[in-house]
Amino acid sequence: MSDERSVVVVGAGLGGLRVCEGLRRLGFDGSLTLVGAEDEHPYDRPPLSKEVLKGTRPNPPVLRGVDELAELGLDLRIASTALELDSVAQQVRLADGEVIGYDVLVVATGARPRPWAMGAGAGNVWTLRTAEDAAGIAAVIAERGRLAVLGAGFIGCEVAASAREMGCEVTLLEMLPTPLSRVIGVEAGEEIARRHRAAGVDLRCGVTIEEVVVEAGRVTAIRLPDGAVIEVDGLVAGLGVVPNVEWVESSGLLVDDGIVCNAVGETSHESVYALGDVARWVNVTSGRHRRVEHWTTTSEQATIVAAQIADGTHERRPLDEVPYFWSDQYGTKIQCLGEPSGTADVTVVHTGPNGDRPLFVYSRAGLMVGVLGFGLARVVMRLRPLLAERAPVERALKIAAELHPVVPA
Secondary structure, three states, rough: OOOEEEEEEEOHHHHHHHHHHHHHHHHOOOOOOOOOOOOOOOEEEEHHHHHHHHHHOOOOOOOOOOHHHHOOOOOEOOOOOEEEEEOOOOOOEEEEOOOEEOOOOOOOOOOOEOOOOOHOOOOOEOOOOHHHHHHHHHHHHHHOOOOEEOOOHHHHHHHHHHHOOOOOOEEEEOOOOOOOOOHHHHHHHHHHHHHHHHHHOEEOEEEEEEEEEEEOOOEEEEEOOOEEEEOOEEEOOOEEEEOOOOHHHOOOOOOOOEEEEEOEEOOOOOOOEEEEEHHEEEOOOOOOOOOOOOOOHHHHHHHHHHHHHOOOOOOOOOOOOOEEEEEEOOOOEEEEEEEOOOEEEEEEEOOOOOOOOOOOEEOOOEEEEEEEEOHHHHHHHHOHHHHHHOOOHHHHHHHHHHOOOOOOO
């Protein structure tokens, strides 16, 4: 029997497209509309801060080619911004005035970079979220320009690493004592800092920008509180992200640092789901509501949402994954599992010929909550089951020592 429901997915990034793919794979043959704000077909974002900035590929890879998208039978609306959700009438109003009705709605509008007010309007100040952003930054890097990066989070660190690898003069500025100290702790943050400084990045922590010098619509220098002046050809602001929830705030959906969802993506309103960077799900393993900004989590959530919507006898399950993310910097893959934190207990295991491949094991009350490794894929992935069961940290340390020689600290 044909499914006559109309499903509308707002957000044509990874999460939105994966929901559409999942629905068709599970046999959904109803109307399927995918709405995207960018004037681009769905593409993969992780390469923006790596291959695209370094010029090894001019554009990020599309997630599906034009012919492959056609096979999904989508009503694809690119360059279409959703402005308002009427959850009672079950309608989405677009920026061009068009109103699209739905039986089931999936919100996958992601998040946008937090703006930097001091550099507003300058032509050589970017955040990094879109292919257009990456193209502007890549042009500075290609000219071996002087690049300043404000914020040493993972995006800021990847931008700095890519630019430095291409021969740019890079200044990386961070308000905290070390990069990423709130997310992965001071110990791992110090290792990140060591690698950037060894590569020649001028990393300055515990600083803010006092003043910017703007000439002809471009930032030419930044002044720090201590009076230091740094001349720049471009600046990237990596100050975190804000979930794109404004367009649903009058709809009655529960919003609290993202759209609040249960463990299968259902929101506070019937027939509306949310996923990805815009959504805050509960994980049944940890019992915590979190908005997780990881590629793998978004993909997992999309699979779950598609299974919830599609009719049939297929498996339906809640979110119970161990969160995973990675970062590539200076030829080393940094991988993290679980929920590391600057407030957790951290045990550092030094491995590698010179102790230069460290493993950081995070715990609370003696039980594992996270693990992060530098070039230690086999070790990190082997510890995944232990994280799922919140195993004692001693077990993790024993397994790590068996898999990789430990260098005394």
